[in-house]
Amino acid sequence: MSRWDIAQEHEKAWWGEEFSKIQLKGIITQYSGLIPVFESKMNMTDDWKILDVGCGPTCASLLFRKGEKYGIDPLMDDYAKTCVLPKGISLMKGVGENIPFPDGFFNLVISRNALDHMEDPEKVMKEIKRVVKRGGYVILSVYVYTPFVTGIHKFVERHVKCLREEEHPHFFTAEDIQALCKRNGFSVVSEHHLGDPYFAKPAPKPRKIVLKELPKKVFFKLVYVPFWKAVKLCNSVLGNKWQCGDYVIFAKS
Numbered sequence: 001m002s003r004w005d006i007a008q009e010h011e012k013a014w015w016g017e018e019f020s021k022i023q024l025k026g027i028i029t030q031y032s033g034l035i036p037v038f039e040s041k042m043n044m045t046d047d048w049k050i051l052d053v054g055c056g057p058t059c060a061s062l063l064f065r066k067g068e069k070y071g072i073d074p075l076m077d078d079y080a081k082t083c084v085l086p087k088g089i090s091l092m093k094g095v096g097e098n099i100p101f102p103d104g105f106f107n108l109v110i111s112r113n114a115l116d117h118m119e120d121p122e123k124v125m126k127e128i129k130r131v132v133k134r135g136g137y138v139i140l141s142v143y144v145y146t147p148f149v150t151g152i153h154k155f156v157e158r159h160v161k162c163l164r165e166e167e168h169p170h171f172f173t174a175e176d177i178q179a180l181c182k183r184n185g186f187s188v189v190s191e192h193h194l195g196d197p198y199f200a201k202p203a204p205k206p207r208k209i210v211l212k213e214l215p216k217k218v219f220f221k222l223v224y225v226p227f228w229k230a231v232k233l234c235n236s237v238l239g240n241k242w243q244c245g246d247y248v249i250f251a252k253s
């Protein structure tokens, strides 16, 4: 099994009807202020075509009031069985590394909380660039870390496999995402740090206790979370740029 296949197996286990409803509520709360800002900057019209890459069963692109929406996700067939899929969007199984649409088809491509789950984010950005019209837009929302915490995650991912975050094959700083956009021909319009929703409330879905995961759970509770909270405290003193949390980049092709 490849690293990505393992991540996807874990991803599949997370989702269900109740969890997707809770997630969607969080997404609406988090983005309701930003969506009108983006809409006004893009002069969006009803005939716009919008792609949601790694849309999951939540489909954040539906928050836009205008446009024809399309969503791709490799787990779409599984979500169709375990979740109630939203209406108003054409959904299909597919990966960001090979987007099943012609060049320049979309006015806007969005991807929320998916880039760090993918197999090859660089290839995905190339594909996004290909399917976005000239002068079109991309909105990427990614959970980012400070350079220091990113380094720790990468170290654990490579060398302490028993403690790695299985569902995340990649870890990024905000600067990494910015560079990824620029390297692939996008110019940044604006950036937004939305903070960290993770510690705001307890994880909504209790996962099944699997005995072999117990050491990891204990480690997370006793070491990782307190360490993280300390880092976050330092970050809040150092300023916004250094926050771990949801980061949104809005860029033009």
Ligand SMILES: C[S@@+](CC[C@H](N)C(=O)[O-])C[C@H]1O[C@@H](n2cnc3c(N)ncnc32)[C@H](O)[C@@H]1O
Binding pocket: 008, 011, 023, 053, 054, 055, 056, 057, 058, 059, 060, 072, 073, 074, 075, 094, 095, 096, 097, 111, 112, 113, 114, 115, 117, 118, 119, 120
């Ligand atoms: C944490 S979920 C986020 C779902 C949704 N965007 C949201 O914000 O609720 C990450 C999603 O990325 C999808 N994903 C993983 N690898 C992908 C790839 N190579 N191309 C497109 N989507 C991928 C997963 O199947 C999963 O549905």
